[in-house]
Amino acid sequence: MALVEVNKGIKVVLNNIAYGASLKRKLQDMGLTPGVEFTVISKTSHGPLIIELRGARVALGRGIAEKIDVSIA
Amino acid sequence: MTDRHVALVGNPNSGKTTLFNRLTGANHYVGNWAGVTVEKKEGFTTYKGHRLHIIDLPGKYSLSAYSLEEKIARDYLLEEKPEVVINLVPAANLERNLYLTLQLIEMELPVILAVNMIDELEQKGLKIDFEALQEALGIRVVPISSARNQGIDTLLDEVIQFEPYPEFRQFTYSEVVEKALDQLGDEPRWQRIKMLEKDLEIPPEHPAEDYLLEETVIKERYEIINRLLEKVIFREKSYRSPSDAIDKVLLNKYLGLPIFALVMALVFYMTFSIGNIFVDILDEFFSVTLSGGVAGLFERLDVSPWLLSLVSDGIIGGVGGVLTFLPNIAILFVFISLLEDSGYMGRAAYLMDKWMQKVGLNGKFFIPMLLGFGCNVPAIMSTRTLENPKDRLVAILINPFMSCGARFPVYVLFASVFFAGYEFMVVLSLYLLGILVAVSVAYLFRKTILKGEESFLVLEIPDYRIPRMRNLVLHVWERVKDYLVKAGTVIFAASIILWFLLNYNFTGGVALVDSFGAMIGRAIAPVFSLAGFGNWQSALSLLSGIFAKEIVVSNTAIIYGLGEAASLRDLGGALAANFTPLSAYAFLVFVLLYTPCVAVIGVIKRETNSWFWMFFSLGYQLVIAFALSAAVYQLGSLFAG
Numbered sequence: 001m002a003l004v005e006v007n008k009g010i011k012v013v014l015n016n017i018a019y020g021a022s023l024k025r026k027l028q029d030m031g032l033t034p035g036v037e038f039t040v041i042s043k044t045s046h047g048p049l050i051i052e053l054r055g056a057r058v059a060l061g062r063g064i065a066e067k068i069d070v071s072i073a
Numbered sequence: 074m075t076d077r078h079v080a081l082v083g084n085p086n087s088g089k090t091t092l093f094n095r096l097t098g099a100n101h102y103v104g105n106w107a108g109v110t111v112e113k114k115e116g117f118t119t120y121k122g123h124r125l126h127i128i129d130l131p132g133k134y135s136l137s138a139y140s141l142e143e144k145i146a147r148d149y150l151l152e153e154k155p156e157v158v159i160n161l162v163p164a165a166n167l168e169r170n171l172y173l174t175l176q177l178i179e180m181e182l183p184v185i186l187a188v189n190m191i192d193e194l195e196q197k198g199l200k201i202d203f204e205a206l207q208e209a210l211g212i213r214v215v216p217i218s219s220a221r222n223q224g225i226d227t228l229l230d231e232v233i234q235f236e237p238y239p240e241f242r243q244f245t246y247s248e249v250v251e252k253a254l255d256q257l258g259d260e261p262r263w264q265r266i267k268m269l270e271k272d273l274e275i276p277p278e279h280p281a282e283d284y285l286l287e288e289t290v291i292k293e294r295y296e297i298i299n300r301l302l303e304k305v306i307f308r309e310k311s312y313r314s315p316s317d318a319i320d321k322v323l324l325n326k327y328l329g330l331p332i333f334a335l336v337m338a339l340v341f342y343m344t345f346s347i348g349n350i351f352v353d354i355l356d357e358f359f360s361v362t363l364s365g366g367v368a369g370l371f372e373r374l375d376v377s378p379w380l381l382s383l384v385s386d387g388i389i390g391g392v393g394g395v396l397t398f399l400p401n402i403a404i405l406f407v408f409i410s411l412l413e414d415s416g417y418m419g420r421a422a423y424l425m426d427k428w429m430q431k432v433g434l435n436g437k438f439f440i441p442m443l444l445g446f447g448c449n450v451p452a453i454m455s456t457r458t459l460e461n462p463k464d465r466l467v468a469i470l471i472n473p474f475m476s477c478g479a480r481f482p483v484y485v486l487f488a489s490v491f492f493a494g495y496e497f498m499v500v501l502s503l504y505l506l507g508i509l510v511a512v513s514v515a516y517l518f519r520k521t522i523l524k525g526e527e528s529f530l531v532l533e534i535p536d537y538r539i540p541r542m543r544n545l546v547l548h549v550w551e552r553v554k555d556y557l558v559k560a561g562t563v564i565f566a567a568s569i570i571l572w573f574l575l576n577y578n579f580t581g582g583v584a585l586v587d588s589f590g591a592m593i594g595r596a597i598a599p600v601f602s603l604a605g606f607g608n609w610q611s612a613l614s615l616l617s618g619i620f621a622k623e624i625v626v627s628n629t630a631i632i633y634g635l636g637e638a639a640s641l642r643d644l645g646g647a648l649a650a651n652f653t654p655l656s657a658y659a660f661l662v663f664v665l666l667y668t669p670c671v672a673v674i675g676v677i678k679r680e681t682n683s684w685f686w687m688f689f690s691l692g693y694q695l696v697i698a699f700a701l702s703a704a705v706y707q708l709g710s711l712f713a714g
Contacts, residue, residue, distance in 0.1 A: 036295070044427055061531070062426075
């Protein structure tokens with residue numbers, strides 16, 4: 001499922017990022033690699049969300065969250 | 074006495090700025106990397122007879138070839154070969170931060186790991202075995218707390234005693250990756266790893282499609298870190314960050330935005346009300362005490378009247394008029410600095426993201442906009458955090474509409490004369506109008522000349538921190554210093570030139586109405602009549618305001634020929650004779666929107682690296698300023714009359 005559909009407080013595991021090379025690489029360098037587990041900790045309706053990833057909080061715009069494929073962990 | 078070059082690298086929020094300030098104090102300067110517009114920060118310190126040249130490298134999470142900043146950092150490390158590289162990592166988040174460390178070790182750089190914020194470990198229920206960490210990485214590890222000044226001397230001792238490592242720890246990847254590395258030939262191992270990461274080109278004899286391992290290498294590097302940390306970091310008790318609890322309120326779905334609006338309103342209200350206490354005192358000081366003192370002194374010394382007029386009307390009137398508002402500006406910078414250092418700024422970007430997205434921008438654009446309330450020069454420089462060049466250009470072009478501190482004195486002066494009792498509302502309306510114009514123009518650019526890929530927010534949100542006095546003072550002082558320097562140079566010079574223009578013409582000393590200044594003003598003035606302020610005084614005021622917006626205030630006393638000891642109250646009378654409240658407001662709208670000051674024009678040229686965009690920026694702002702101020706005046710006249 002797409003990351004935007006995940007509710008606050010839910011832990012997920014990353015499958016794939018379907019996004020252009022440069023931004024995808026940045027997200028990977030920040031630790032968003034296949035198989036990593038992370039939690040959605042804050043969410044706005046129709047807006048961005050914040051994930052807790054490898055001990056850091058990262059805000060992601062909605063357009064990106066739509067292209068990140070995850071499964072419930 | 075030896076010289077050592079020390080490079081400082083680390084992720085955002087690792088406390089790099091605090092350490093840099095701690096090491097160099099105010100003894101540093103900020104410039105640009107050759108040929109590009111990425112900020113270069115260098116400083117000096119001496120320690121036990123050693124001169125240390127400290128350079129703060131850009132680059133953030135990695136050393137990839139995708140980002141300009143990371144490429145600059147990598148080239149510097151490889152080509153300039155600093156004697157020591159200090160890699161700063163926050164103790165409570167080793168996992169993400171060691172990713173960069175591993176790359177530095179793989180590149181066989183002389184790196185010392187400074188584990189920062191160790192004072193937070195206990196509270197967070199964590200314990201780090203520093204011996205084991207040092208053993209696992211094969212480099213020197215120093216625990217420090219730059220905010221509490223712990224371990225800094227140990228770190229500096231390590232720096233001056235540093236001997237190049239005889240060998241480096243080799244981190245082993247999976248069989249697939251290792252096999253690919255072997256096949257890539259005889260280049261140094263780190264170069265072959267970088268080839269797999271697509272940061273270096275794979276030699277043409279190897280078909281690139283056989284080496285699609287970028288994602289695998291990154292993933293495995295994190296796995297190496299996780300394995301390594303099992304023996305290094307231990308959780309002793311569970312911990313919930315108070316930041317998360319605070320965010321439950323401050324980032325709440327419904328409360329987040331209203332709270333943010335309230336915070337901003339409070340910032341402006343405080344800037345306004347606390348600042349104004351000082352305005353009266355300073356105004357009294359410049360226009361009565363100092364001006365009177367000088368007049369008395371000159372009389373006794375029998376100095377000629379023209380010199381008295383130059384010093385008293387020209388210099389004290391001009392420079393003093395601007396310095397009167399220094400407290401307001403200092404207070405505004407205190408608040409901006411607090412917003413940045415506390416960690417709220419990133420959250421403001423998050424809260425605004427949804428709304429910024431509606432006009433084709435993302436939340437990160439909002440940070441330079443907020444900074445623009447202080448001064449557009451650093452604000453425009455801060456657009457460097459936007460990765461996409463088109464995004465950056467939009468952010469640069471709209472920034473001057475964010476009303477900077479220099480325009481504030483103009484608003485206050487006019488509002489106090491024409492809208493007594495409603496000053497705050499009038500000033501607030503101008504700030505809001507600036508935001509509205511900035512956002513509308515950005516939307517327009519996005520739809521027309523600067524179409525591009527949609528850009529989205531990716532931003533690390535730090536823990537909340539109690540701002541450190543030292544950082545606060547340094548930051549505010551830097552800005553106040555800029556303002557003082559401007560008052561002492563540009564405004565000083567402009568005041569003298571203006572005084573001359575207003576007291577002379579080709580025939581020598583003349584009355585104000587026959588002066589050069591009046592001639593110039595009369596030549597331009599008709600243009601402004603559509604907006605209701607077609608008098609030569611306003612025209613000349615606005616023209617000279619291009620040097621620095623404060624000049625519109627500083628020269629008011631000179632232009633209206635009020636002579637010595639003109640206090641703000643005297644100015645009021647002169648202004649009231651030349652403006653109606655409506656034309657005064659139209660004038661303020663024009664001041665808000667028109668061509669930015671020379672410092673901003675300069676920074677636009679530098680940051681866009683283009684004459685075209687610089688002139689474009691000047692031109693379109695002038696057009697918008699004319700259109701809106703004329704609209705305000707014409708529509709206002711219609712309804713009022």
